Amino acid sequence: MRGHAKNVGQPSPDGGMEEFMSELLNVEELFGKNVFNLGTMRERLPKNVFKEVKKVMEQGGELSLATADIVAKAMKDWAVENGATHYTHWFQPLTGITAEKHDSFVSHPDENGKMLMEFSGKELIKGEPDASSFPSGGLRATFEARGYTAWDITSPAFLKEDATGVILCIPTAFCSYTGEALDKKTPLLRSMEALSEQALRIVRLFGNTRATKVTPSVGPEQEYFLIDRQKYLKREDLIFAGRTLFGAPAPKGQEMDDHYFGVIRERIGAFMKDLNIELWKLGVTAKTQHNEVAPAQHELAPIYETVNIAVDHNQIVMETMKKVAERHGLRCLLNEKPFAGVNGSGKHNNWSITTDDGMNLLDPGETPNENIQFLLVLACILKAVDIHADLLRQSAADVGNDHRLGANEAPPAIISVFLGDQLEDVVKQLIETGEARSCLLGGKLMTGVSTLPDLPKDATDRNRTSPFAFTGNKFEFRMVGSSDSIASPNTVLNAIVAEAFCEAADILEKAEDFEMAVHDLIKEYMTAHCRIIFNGNGYSDEWVREAERRGLPNIRSMVESAGALTTEKAVKLFEKFHIFTRAELEAREEVQYETYAKSINIEALTMIDMASKQIIPAVAGYTQKLAKAVLDVRAAGVEPAVQAELLARVNGKLTEMREALAALQKTEAEASAMADGKEQAFFYKDQVMPAMEALRKPADELEMLVDKEDWPFPTYGDLMFEV
Ligand code: ADP
Ligand code: MG
Numbered sequence: 018m019r020g021h022a023k024n025v026g027q028p029s030p031d032g033g034m035e036e037f038m039s040e041l042l043n044v045e046e047l048f049g050k051n052v053f054n055l056g057t058m059r060e061r062l063p064k065n066v067f068k069e070v071k072k073v074m075e076q077g078g079e080l081s082l083a084t085a086d087i088v089a090k091a092m093k094d095w096a097v098e099n100g101a102t103h104y105t106h107w108f109q110p111l112t113g114i115t116a117e118k119h120d121s122f123v124s125h126p127d128e129n130g131k132m133l134m135e136f137s138g139k140e141l142i143k144g145e146p147d148a149s150s151f152p153s154g155g156l157r158a159t160f161e162a163r164g165y166t167a168w169d170i171t172s173p174a175f176l177k178e179d180a181t182g183v184i185l186c187i188p189t190a191f192c193s194y195t196g197e198a199l200d201k202k203t204p205l206l207r208s209m210e211a212l213s214e215q216a217l218r219i220v221r222l223f224g225n226t227r228a229t230k231v232t233p234s235v236g237p238e239q240e241y242f243l244i245d246r247q248k249y250l251k252r253e254d255l256i257f258a259g260r261t262l263f264g265a266p267a268p269k270g271q272e273m274d275d276h277y278f279g280v281i282r283e284r285i286g287a288f289m290k291d292l293n294i295e296l297w298k299l300g301v302t303a304k305t306q307h308n309e310v311a312p313a314q315h316e317l318a319p320i321y322e323t324v325n326i327a328v329d330h331n332q333i334v335m336e337t338m339k340k341v342a343e344r345h346g347l348r349c350l351l352n353e354k355p356f357a358g359v360n361g362s363g364k365h366n367n368w369s370i371t372t373d374d375g376m377n378l379l380d381p382g383e384t385p386n387e388n389i390q391f392l393l394v395l396a397c398i399l400k401a402v403d404i405h406a407d408l409l410r411q412s413a414a415d416v417g418n419d420h421r422l423g424a425n426e427a428p429p430a431i432i433s434v435f436l437g438d439q440l441e442d443v444v445k446q447l448i449e450t451g452e453a454r455s456c457l458l459g460g461k462l463m464t465g466v467s468t469l470p471d472l473p474k475d476a477t478d479r480n481r482t483s484p485f486a487f488t489g490n491k492f493e494f495r496m497v498g499s500s501d502s503i504a505s506p507n508t509v510l511n512a513i514v515a516e517a518f519c520e521a522a523d524i525l526e527k528a529e530d531f532e533m534a535v536h537d538l539i540k541e542y543m544t545a546h547c548r549i550i551f552n553g554n555g556y557s558d559e560w561v562r563e564a565e566r567r568g569l570p571n572i573r574s575m576v577e578s579a580g581a582l583t584t585e586k587a588v589k590l591f592e593k594f595h596i597f598t599r600a601e602l603e604a605r606e607e608v609q610y611e612t613y614a615k616s617i618n619i620e621a622l623t624m625i626d627m628a629s630k631q632i633i634p635a636v637a638g639y640t641q642k643l644a645k646a647v648l649d650v651r652a653a654g655v656e657p658a659v660q661a662e663l664l665a666r667v668n669g670k671l672t673e674m675r676e677a678l679a680a681l682q683k684t685e686a687e688a689s690a691m692a693d694g695k696e697q698a699f700f701y702k703d704q705v706m707p708a709m710e711a712l713r714k715p716a717d718e719l720e721m722l723v724d725k726e727d728w729p730f731p732t733y734g735d736l737m738f739e740v
Contacts, residue, residue, distance in 0.1 A: 044297060051099070051176040052300040053092050053185075061091040074171050075230075077210075085138025092174055093122060093136035096185040099176055104136060104185040106144035106166035109201045110151040111608045113415065113502045115332050116191075118146050119184055141187065142168050152611060154604030156197050164199055166191050169206065172329050175299050179340060188329050197601055201504035204596050205325055208511035209233060211594035212370065215515040218522035219397075220372055222531065223390045228372035233511055236321030236491075237331045238305075240362035240499050241338055242313050242350040243285060245740055248731040249348035253631075257623045258616075259352035259500070260417065263632070263713055265720040266358045267734035271311050279308045284740065285315065288345045292317070295337050301330045310426075311359040312737040321367060321491075324511070328504045331364075335500070347740070351500040353417030356733060361421040362499030366506050369491040370514075380490040392447070393535055396542035397517035398492070399434060402485060403546040405513040405590070406432035407570050407581035409485070410496070412506040414575040414609070416616040418498035422573075426556075428484030428495050431564045431571045433551035435483030441552055448544045451536070482555035512596050519593075576698045579609035610698035614688070617701040617709075621685040624709055628678045631729040632716050636671050639727045640664060667722050670715045677712040684708045 049056075059067055066087045073080055080088065096104065103119040110116050122134035144166040151164070166189035177184045191200035198204050209232070216231035249255050254262040271277075281289065289306050296303040302320040309316050317338075319330060335351055342349035354361035370378045378394045402409060409432050413422070421427040436444065480486055484496045497506050521538060528534030548567040553560060564571060572578045581587060582602045591597035597605070643664040650657035684704050691697040720728060 042294070047294065048297045049300040051178070051298045053095055053174040054300060055173075057095060058088075058091070061095060062088065070170070080138075080142065080170070082138050082142075085142050087138070089136045089138045089141040092141065092185065093134065096176060096183070097122065097134055100178075100183040101176055101185045102182050104140070104187060106146065106168075106189040107186040108146075108166050108189045108191040109328075109332065109502060109504060110191060110199060111154070111201065111605065112152060112612075113201070113500070115336065116146075116151065117184070117186065119181065144189065151191075151199065152608045153193075153199055154607035154611070156193060156199060156600065156604040163194055164191055165194065169202060169325065171206075171323070172326050173300065175333075177299075197598065197604075201502050201508075202325065202328070204591075204601070205328060205504045205508045205511075207596045208508045208515070208594070209324060211515040211596060212511040212518075215518035215522065216370055216372075216378065218526070219390070219393065219518050220376070220378070222522065222525050222535075225372065225374070225376070227374045228376070230373040231370055231378070232373070233324045233368060233370050233507065234321045235324045235327040235503065235507055236318060236367040237327060237497075237503050238316055238318040238365040238367070239331065239334055239338075240309055240314060240316045240364065242311070242355050242362065243288065243315060243342060243347045243740060244313055244350060244736050246343065246346050246348045248736055248739075251730045252736075253627050253730075254620075254623050255348070255350070255355070258620045259350060260355045260420075261357070261733070261736075262620055262624045262709070263627060263716050263720070264357060264733045265717040267732065267737060269312075269734075269738070271359050274310075276308050276312050276314070277310045281306075281308060281315075282740070284345065284347070288341060288347060289315075289317075291344065292337060292341045295341055296334060299330075299333055299337070301333055301337075303334075309360070309362075311356070311361075313740050314360065314362065321369070324368075324507045328502065328507065331503050353415070353498040353500060354420035356737065357420075358733075359737070360426045361417070361424075363418075363421065363427055363495060364497040364499055364501070364503060366494040366497050366503055366510075367488070367491050368494060368507065368510055377490050379487075379492065389535060389539075392443070392539050393521060394518075395436075395440070395444075395487075396539045396546075397521055398514055399546045399549055400542045401513035401517040402432060402434055403549040404517075404586070405509070406549065407572060407578065407584070408509050408513065408587055408590075409494070409506070410570070410572050411578040411581040412509040413494070413496035413498065413501070414578045415498045415501045416575060416613055417500055418496075419574050421498065422496060428482060428555055429561065429564075429571070430573050431555075431561065431569055432484055432496075432549070433555065433560075433564065433569065434492075434549050435480045435486035435552055435555075436550055437480070437487060438552065440487060441550060444543050444547060444550065447540055448547060451540050480552060480555075483551070484555065508596065512590060512594060515594055516590050574702055575609060576613050576695070576702050579606045579695075579698075582606045582609075607694070610695050611693055613698045614693065614701050617705055618685065618689055621681060621688075621705050621709055624712055625678065625682055625685065627730075628674065628712060628716060632719065633671065633674065633678070635727050635729040636667060636674075636719055636723055639723045640668055640671065642724075642727070643667065663722065667719065670719045670722070673715040674712065674719065677708070677715060681705075681708040681712050 105117040172188035
């Protein structure tokens with residue numbers, strides 16, 4: 018797999034700009050070349066086999082083993098022609114990242130010692146990785162089942178090129194023998210089916226008889242930091258925890274707003290160019306790129322696509338960012354909060370739902386009739402988000418995101434919906450008079466009983482502070498953390514909206530006067546759930562108080578949000594649509610606690626290590642230097658006032674630090690001795706985290722006092738401004 022990708026974008030040491038410019042990229046040719054997509058299948062599969070595959074992709078069902086054998090052979094031949102030696106079932110366990118175990122195509126040699134590369138339909142369709150070491154929240158123990166991976170035929174296989182060689186990756190779902198989902202993909206696929214079924218009932222009510230499927234689409238914007246790899250390697254906290262655990266603020270932060278959308282530096286530009294090429298080859302439509310708010314922070318957004326593919330592609334984006342960064346001597350940080358005091362990173366999950374005859378249900382449309390459907394859809398979404406705000410919040414919970422949500426940079430931990438002035442006005446009229454007769458911003462005015470105003474797109478302003486914002490023809494869920502999988506948020510979104518659609522359809526299908534019934538239902542839903550609408554500044558303290566007054570939940574941490582998974586309301590929702598069983602939900606709650614406890618434990622141990630082996634010795638050395646200076650200066654006959662005062666201050670902070678270190682050591686030991694579970698996770702949050710903060714404080718103060726030469730690792734300034 019050679020070609021354009023090799024060193025593209027990196028000016029050669031002597032070649033300069035001329036060589037830099039000489040490699041022309043043919044993006045059209047490049048795009049999807051590492052994907053076994055429909056086009057490749059059409060070329061390589063017999064017609065009838067291709068037809069069967071396409072049918073299963075579109076309508077569901079299973080491939081016959083005979084067909085699977087033919088597909089597997091074609092896939093293997095294509096992969097081997099492109100340099101592949103291994104294949105893997107690529108899956109998404111509850112760790113939130115992807116997992117792979119490589120198997121080569123090598124088979125038993127014949128009697129002459131000749132070997133043929135082989136890959137069967139059975140191997141394509143089903144795998145049986147030893148899955149005992151993945152988090153399962155006790156599911157596997159309960160059911161004594163092994164893990165199986167099953168090909169998700171709707172997401173294409175692809176070739177991953179790295180130091181291991183070329184690997185054929187087959188996107189799969191990961192289940193136990195008895196069918197419990199052990200991953201994030203299976204429930205997502207189930208939620209897509211539920212949403213499709215219920216949304217079809219809604220569009221049928223409005224006379225659409227052609228649509229056979231409704232699909233959620235997602236465009237996830239991905240934020241990330243890039244820092245110098247050599248500096249990264251000097252910081253244990255970045256290595257072990259993915260974020261800094263110590264660090265005084267640099268003299269400059271993000272206050273000048275000079276990084277956001279600023280000119281992209283050469284080194285970063287070369288990274289972005291290389292990243293785009295790798296992503297395009299993998300069929301990921303990398304589209305926008307820019308510098309973000311914080312120094313050293315950037316963003317990439319692909320074009321939206323069907324949600325399960327968007328989930329896979331977002332995993333590929335994260336993986337590829339890390340890989341390409343290494344090639345450029347950089348390190349990509351996906352943690353939600355790598356640096357205190359400047360913005361952290363998130364993922365904006367842009368979500369819409371479209372029928373297979375091309376209608377976006379979130380498009381206000383141009384005719385009143387479509388408007389009524391849109392307003393019903395909107396009313397259902399408001400209801401869903403209001404009732405299940407806790408679940409949505411939970412779906413965006415991960416360890417790093419606790420430092421972001423509600424910290425004046427990301428949406429608060431309170432779920433609310435931004436509609437914009439125009440839509441909010443329509444909702445208000447509907448609630449007050451049962452009719453919306455006018456429309457702000459000069460939209461058309463219609464008359465008649467069931468008439469609703471025409472809603473021009475883009476009439477809404479932007480509100481960056483809202484966690485769930487309507488943006489013209491989609492909702493943007495902005496709470497998701499940058500390192501997290503987008504599978505859970507979308508599973509929840511699909512599920513809660515499916516439930517609201519189902520309840521609305523149950524009523525409307527039975528109605529004698531549909532027009533009246535739909536009118537009443539929209540009014541009823543909007544009246545009951547308008548408390549979730551908030552167009553103001555979500556970062557303000559007033560909103561926190563106002564939300565409390567409205568009774569909206571404000572769930573500040575990952576461990577406090579985990580319980581949302583197993584409320585009776587949640588179990589009822591997910592069981593009704595066969596997305597999760599109670600056992601699967603309990604397992605997921607358990608995994609949340611375990612993950613949290615383990616992560617904080619690693620952070621605490623890392624701090625202990627850095628404090629005792631790096632910071633304290635360095636500061637002790639510095640006090641020695643100061644003490645010597647005091648003596649020397651005094652011996653020279655002048656009073657060393659500044660040196661002595663500095664020595665006293667540094668020594669005082671050092672003592673403080675030593676005490677805080679001892680306290681953290683004690684608390685950490687207590688925490689790790691506890692049994693796994695909810696209580697332990699809460700102990701980490703309520704006891705260990707504050708002890709970590711107490712250790713950080715004197716250390717950061719010392720960093721401001723100690724000679725830069727003596728500080729044992731790169732500072733915020735070094736990391737963020739010297740990339
Ligand atoms: P901004 O940062 O201004 O919000 P971006 O261009 O960075 O916008 O990202 C917007 C994302 O929303 C892109 O991934 C885009 O493809 C996606 N998007 C656009 N229209 C839709 C839609 N109808 N459904 C889902 N996602 C969409
Ligand atoms: Mg963007």
